[in-house]
Amino acid sequence: LGKFQLTGIPPAPRGVPQVEVGFDIDANGIVNVTAKDLGTGKEQKIEIKSGSGLADEEVERMVKDAEAHADDDRRQRDLVEARNEAENAAYQADKQLEELGDSVDESAKENIQAAIVDVRGSLESEDAGEIRAKTEALQTAFHQVSEQMYAAAQAQAADGASAGNGAAADDSSPEGEEEVVDAEVVDGEESR
Template identity: 55%
Template sequence: PPAPRGVPQIEVTFDIDANGIVNVSAKDKGTGKEHQIRIQASGGLSDADIEKMVKDAEANAEADKKRRAVVEARNQAEALVHSSEKSLKEYGDKVSEADRTAIADAIAALKAATEGDD
């Protein structure tokens, strides 16, 4: 069964040798299960191909950075929604109706803000 949100801790290791062979391993720290894969290119890239790929990566670096920031913010917002809903369900009877309504409205607003792609 899947572990609860925030519980799994996966350690991922990448190793690239001088021949371009990539070794990747992933280990679940909780269960100790580990999987490994070795990726070996069937054909080499020309210097021109490599140069083009580097230029493309550099050109897209800023957009990638912005996208990553959006994804991280969305993940934090979803975690906040999850914990707030859990706390409201558990302790909602200890706060006033007005506070419960305000909290529920704030949760709904945050959910709505995270629904789009931006």
């Protein structure tokens, strides 16, 4: 129906730019499309009027074609969504694996890297189910590593807390009863 470009957006890492797109169709069949980059405030607009001059027969044929291909369109949309999810999952896992570095044990790192390779290999597939299965396998592998890391961090925190409690327990009397000491603090310089 029409094309326009939203220019002047500075380069940014994947997933950072935010573009707000709005579509408005009025009673006269005029389509107004706006796109605004939220970071820079740059905005573009286009107005598409119904001056295409299509005959009623052509419009009806197009509607029938659209209905006939609706299932294919749904499958294609599902495939594209699966590919996008898989690509994002692989990107995020790769990025997080790099950030975690040596804190992930080597076998877990190899499992995740193999799952990333599987996901990226499945992107060429035409089977959305296969792509989603590989994506879930990657997410499961990464969740297991995350759980292990959190468990290790909690265990380390618990060990630190019990070591502090253990030192206090050693100061107690042999019978296990606490000694009560009454003391008064006196400034040492005045008493000399």
